[in-house]
Amino acid sequence: MIQGTSSDAGKSTLVAGLCRVLHRRGVAVAPFKPQNMALNSAVSADGGEIGRAQALQAQAAGIEASSDMNPVLLKPHSDCGAQVIVQGRVLGNMDALAYQQYKRIARAAVLESHARLSARYRALIVEGAGSPAEINLREHDIANMGFAEAVDCPVLLIADIGRGGVFAQLVGTLALLSDSERARVRGFVINRFRGERRLLESGLQWLQQHTGKPVLGVLPYLHGLHLDAEDAIDREQPAKPQALLRVVLPALPHISNHNDFDALRQHPQLRLRFVGPGEEPPAADLVILPGSKAVRSDLAWLRAQGWEDYLNTHLRYGGRLLGICGGLQMLGRVIADPLGLEGSAGTSEGFGWLDLHTTLAADKQLRNVQGELRLEGGVPVTGYEIHAGVSRGPALARPAIRLGEREDGAISADGRVLGTYLHGLFDHPQACAALLRWAGLARPQALDRGALREAALARLADCLEAELDLRAIFALLELPA
Template identity: 50%
Template sequence: MAQSIMIQGAGSNVGKSMLVAGLSRAFVRRGRSVAPFKPQNMSNNAAVTVDGGEIGRAQALQARAAGRVPHTDMNPVLLKPETDTGAQVIVQGRRVATMRARDYAKAKPQLLGPALQSFQRLCADADLVLVEGAGSPAEINLRAGDIANMGFAEAAGVPVILVGDIDRGGVIAQLVGTQAILPPADAARIKGFAVNKFRGDVRLFDEGVTAISDRTGWPCLGVIPWFPQAWRLPAEDVMDIRSTPRAGFRIVVPRLGRIANFDDLDPLSAEPGLSVEIIEPGRPLPGNADMVLIPGSKSTIADLTAFRANGWDIDLAAHIRRGGHVLGICGGYQMLGREIADPEGLEGAPGSVPGLGHLDVTTVMRQEKHLSLTRALYLPSGHAVEGYEIHLGETDGPDRDRAWLQIDDRLEGAANATGRVRGCYLHGLFASDRFRAAYLAEFGVSSDIAFNDAVETTLDALATHLETHMDLDLLLNLAERPTF
């Protein structure tokens, strides 16, 4: 049976996901068999797993760091927000319902069982299971029925390390205050703390470490400096998408309200010859853009409505008239068509809405979600492409005759008569180096970077960073065998 320990945060975005990824790689390098686990995640940036389900992309990166193939057991409950008050609920990789927040709160206790089942299977196949919490246990109003933080830690019998974010300020209050408001049994589960994202000389925080330890009784596992290469790793949250404005071919990306699977942008952002800029709502699409890339969406029809409300439809039409290029991926592909039909009301009231009309295709939303890891051929160059499909809906129409990808014996994607407007359902395609180089060469951009090699190098650097600034021996000593 594996040992396990849970990394919880004194707030959101303290760096839990990255710490688990770095620790996974660090302990693998020490000869451990490591598995990452997050009982509940909320993200529209999902990864397709080898067993045909979906998990949060952060857990897929952690699996990679641990040298494992991503599996649905690593994130048994995934919430994919569709509106401000409702989300699609994925359990062990499969969509089971769409729930409002109030209804989900009532359903949470029923999901503890599947979460524990997945955790038990991982524990049977690893020496060390690193568990990641969600948000913060300080949200004691959410403690009843909790499966994301202390509720899971209690049910599984795992100890907790609490991480604070000093970059935001107030880290002493974050950590000490969390202990102060937790129920005594929950507070007793915390066995140590770490301070993340420190800028400057960490010795300057020695008195702060003492203040926290004196008030909590917890040992410090480390004050971890800011990791500047973090941007090279796939972002988990839409707020972490990094604009890279620079000289060169200019790609602009409208920031959709329900943007999904935006890992498509990571390999492009790493290209030194490209400028990849996120355009926030309220800003026009720049008139000097070379390409507009419309990314995936968890709520295509709602994001299409917002696209028009921002005036981006007018900007896009002008961009095309000037000879600019457009690429739509998944939801963005659907938006570029003539119509999106939703006869079953999967995204709201049943009915149809006009698309942007730049591709002669029509999309019909269907109940069944298409999930697959996919290998394809880029027809213009013959280069192999690897990616994944994750979407509701089927798209067809005359512009499908100009498909530019082939998947087994079927054609994928569409293009207009000029070839300057293209769309497809294949996510992750730009991570394929030879395809990306061939695609960018069409626009006069040269590419010689190895994206996946760079991710591996960054994971190794992150592991070294944590080995230098954290007491990994103490962390292992604090880990325990689960008692479920």
């Protein structure tokens, strides 16, 4: 099990890399994360909803993702409330106190999923959540040491040296564990190191002498490594002197599945910018309204931030506007949430650029799909749907996408506004190129997000093979060196 001294220490990346290292050696390996809190999710092969990071880790392992790989997924819709998804299916909304009590029940689902995976795979690489030293969350813990103790699992502790105080992170975390938990930690991994390695050696020696535990690797900062983020938005963009198309997105308070735009982030001809609260949106060729876990709340946020006037001006001067999932719903006339699925029950007026209305329903739609994007006479597109909204209205008579016998989304009569429920539509090279031409880029370069993801996993695995003590790690997995 990989646990971290904090969130974003590198747990997800290390698990993905180890899965690929083992897959290269022909080991049947699977990822597992008992409890995940994230708004980036994916549809598994068995039709359930899991964290996006676990879908990537399954790809690294060379297997299809299943709901058992992330048996508990929490999707926050407020500071104190979240949608609870158990073994791929929505259980309902809970506040933090109610979920703390529910964890005793969730534990059974976690252990059941773990047992099924253990029966199918030679090795499991488990990812913790946050930090095991969060004292206030120790009771009924299923995410970190509570799980590791229940299944008798050895633990590696990873820390991000880029945050500063890496030795304090590691020693302080150990100090807050119980004796049995401390003994369970078999070694450390230091992540995102930059600089002269020799200057670190004295600290590594002290750490091993002080704790009696080995440092099993120091991983360098891998510049330009693009893998699907578990949740946080990376707003740092590389310089692109050849950028020809300006793309702007609001960083919504409850933005979901922002990995939809990783292909755009990597595209050499695009300048992509997420605009946060209090920031003035710049001029753009294409504006994208992304998915949201609390659409009505985020719609109100957009209006309060002045985005409605900005978007009206953008369209008046010929710009293109794309809405994905919750963004599609915002483009319509009305969003109704009669059951209070994403907050308080009620109805909100949409922006009205597409003549449709949306009602949130209890049954969530979960599908991996492929079809045809209705641009340029039709081009192939693939993706997935994760939404509770059901949209109806005259705008749907001009669909954006055909998916077998059904249709999805809408294109405005003037061709400037397009909306769809389909996540991941930029990942298909032909669909990406067609959308960029629609947005105004005359000759878009081909970009295959799937191939780039595979190349990134290979680069990550190469790094781990060079920098980790794999002999020690294989021994923990009871695998031959």
